[in-house]
Amino acid sequence: MKIGIDKIGFYTPHLYVDMNELAVARNVEPAKFTIGIGQEQMSVAPITQDAVTLAANAALEILDENDKEKIDLVIFGTESGIDHSKSAAVYVHHLLGINPQARSIELKQACYGATAAIQMAKGHIALNPESKVLVLGSDIARYGLNTSGESTQGAGAVAIVISAEPKIMALEDQSAFLTADIMDFWRPTYSDQAYVDGKFSNEQYIAFFSKVWEAYKEKTGHSIEDFEAICYHLPYTKMGLKALRTILDEGSEADKERLLANYEISKTYNKNVGNIYTGALYLSLLSLLEQKEDLKEGSRIGLFSYGSGAVGEFFTGILQPDFKAHLNVESHSNLFASRKEVSVGKYEEIFQESLPVDGSRIELDIDKDPATICLSGMADHMRLYVNKER
Numbered sequence: 001m002k003i004g005i006d007k008i009g010f011y012t013p014h015l016y017v018d019m020n021e022l023a024v025a026r027n028v029e030p031a032k033f034t035i036g037i038g039q040e041q042m043s044v045a046p047i048t049q050d051a052v053t054l055a056a057n058a059a060l061e062i063l064d065e066n067d068k069e070k071i072d073l074v075i076f077g078t079e080s081g082i083d084h085s086k087s088a089a090v091y092v093h094h095l096l097g098i099n100p101q102a103r104s105i106e107l108k109q110a111c112y113g114a115t116a117a118i119q120m121a122k123g124h125i126a127l128n129p130e131s132k133v134l135v136l137g138s139d140i141a142r143y144g145l146n147t148s149g150e151s152t153q154g155a156g157a158v159a160i161v162i163s164a165e166p167k168i169m170a171l172e173d174q175s176a177f178l179t180a181d182i183m184d185f186w187r188p189t190y191s192d193q194a195y196v197d198g199k200f201s202n203e204q205y206i207a208f209f210s211k212v213w214e215a216y217k218e219k220t221g222h223s224i225e226d227f228e229a230i231c232y233h234l235p236y237t238k239m240g241l242k243a244l245r246t247i248l249d250e251g252s253e254a255d256k257e258r259l260l261a262n263y264e265i266s267k268t269y270n271k272n273v274g275n276i277y278t279g280a281l282y283l284s285l286l287s288l289l290e291q292k293e294d295l296k297e298g299s300r301i302g303l304f305s306y307g308s309g310a311v312g313e314f315f316t317g318i319l320q321p322d323f324k325a326h327l328n329v330e331s332h333s334n335l336f337a338s339r340k341e342v343s344v345g346k347y348e349e350i351f352q353e354s355l356p357v358d359g360s361r362i363e364l365d366i367d368k369d370p371a372t373i374c375l376s377g378m379a380d381h382m383r384l385y386v387n388k389e390r
């Protein structure tokens with residue numbers, strides 16, 4: 001039985017900052033952000049969007065009534081959780097009207113969370129082939145104004161349905177993974193901004209890639225020529241390129257050309273969104289699937305997942321017949337086209353907005369947010385959500 005990605009949805013907030021403008025405001029040469037980091041635009045989440053709403057909006061575009069009936073497990077990978085106890089999955093389960101006979105949980109290991117969720121989902125489907133699993137990867141990356149991580153912020157979510165006989169990509173069984181206790185990036189429970197040792201995090205990302213790539217090749221006997229493309233967790237789009245370059249000499253000139261050309265395509269959405277942590281690898285996969293016109297069924301795609309702290313995994317999938325027919329290219333093109341640019345001043349203002357922490361009531365202006373699902377306010381320490389369609 002094949003198990004894998006049956007559907008994949010994406011959402012990013014309607015506001016963004018141009019990286020050239022941010023560079024000027026920070027007294028940095030724009031080429032540092034656009035070439036050195038490889039980012040062109042950075043999504044900005046208004047106060048009416050959080051990890052829950054981003055994920056719910058991403059799932060909204062892909063789920064039909066049959067999915068809602070068949071889904072019996074919702075796994076929410078995030079490091080932008082809104083509650084230490086209640087899982088973000090329970091809110092999304094309610095907002096989308098998923099079958100009540102489902103398990104809903106949140107899962108955390110930095111940017112690796114959604115990959116862990118996918119691997120768990122695969123095991124669940126192996127035991128329950130008739131069911132479906134909704135995997136969510138949703139985050140708002142915050143390092144702080146005027147920090148060196150600022151240019152690598154972003155906001156967005158992916159929603160993935162994992163099922164038997166998937167329509168888009170079948171996941172292969174072999175994978176290589178690794179855990180090591182390191183402090184390259186972390187966010188203490190009292191902070192809404194991440195702490196990072198930037199250079200160390202880059203080194204560890206490459207070191208993890210190298211170890212899992214070698215382990216994968218040893219386990220499977222596959223080599224670089226067996227891949228049509230390799231997608232990477234993209235905290236910023238130059239990062240994956242640095243990792244890819246470390247293995248290109250293992251292949252022929254044709255392998256190098258193919259992998260580099262496909263890497264360029266696989267960063268299309270990420271360079272205009274920024275880091276979305278758990279969803280970043282799957283946004284890169286989505287860029288490749290939706291933007292490479294001549295991508296063929298049967299192609300093997302490599303996926304490198306990295307979550308600081310750190311856990312890394314290299315795994316693979318095979319594209320299924322007619323997978324293109326099951327993508328939402330037009331709706332994603334509309335999503336990008338309808339975004340609004342905000343000035344650096346406005347972005348700073350939005351960045352500093354916060355919700356009450358004393359239990360007082362607040363009503364947020366959701367008319368300014370075109371998203372279907374929004375955070376509409378807070379009362380008695382509870383977040384209030386609305387689905388404008390229900």
Ligand code: HMG
Pocket residue numbers: 029031032033035036037079110111112148149150151152184185196197198199201202205233234235236238239275277306307308
């Ligand atoms: P920085 O110190 O400001 O930048 O921080 P830099 O000095 O290293 O420069 C960046 C690049 O721009 C360099 O290129 C420069 O040469 C180049 P490189 O040598 O790296 O190829 N550059 C220029 N290029 C063209 N024209 C110019 C110019 N000037 C300089 N004029 C850093 C960069 C990424 C470290 C910082 O933004 C940061 O700390 N970001 C957050 C951490 C991060 O993203 N780490 C990535 C690996 S860890 C990870 O992926 C996990 C994560 O997603 C979290 C999770 O798992 O939850 C972060």
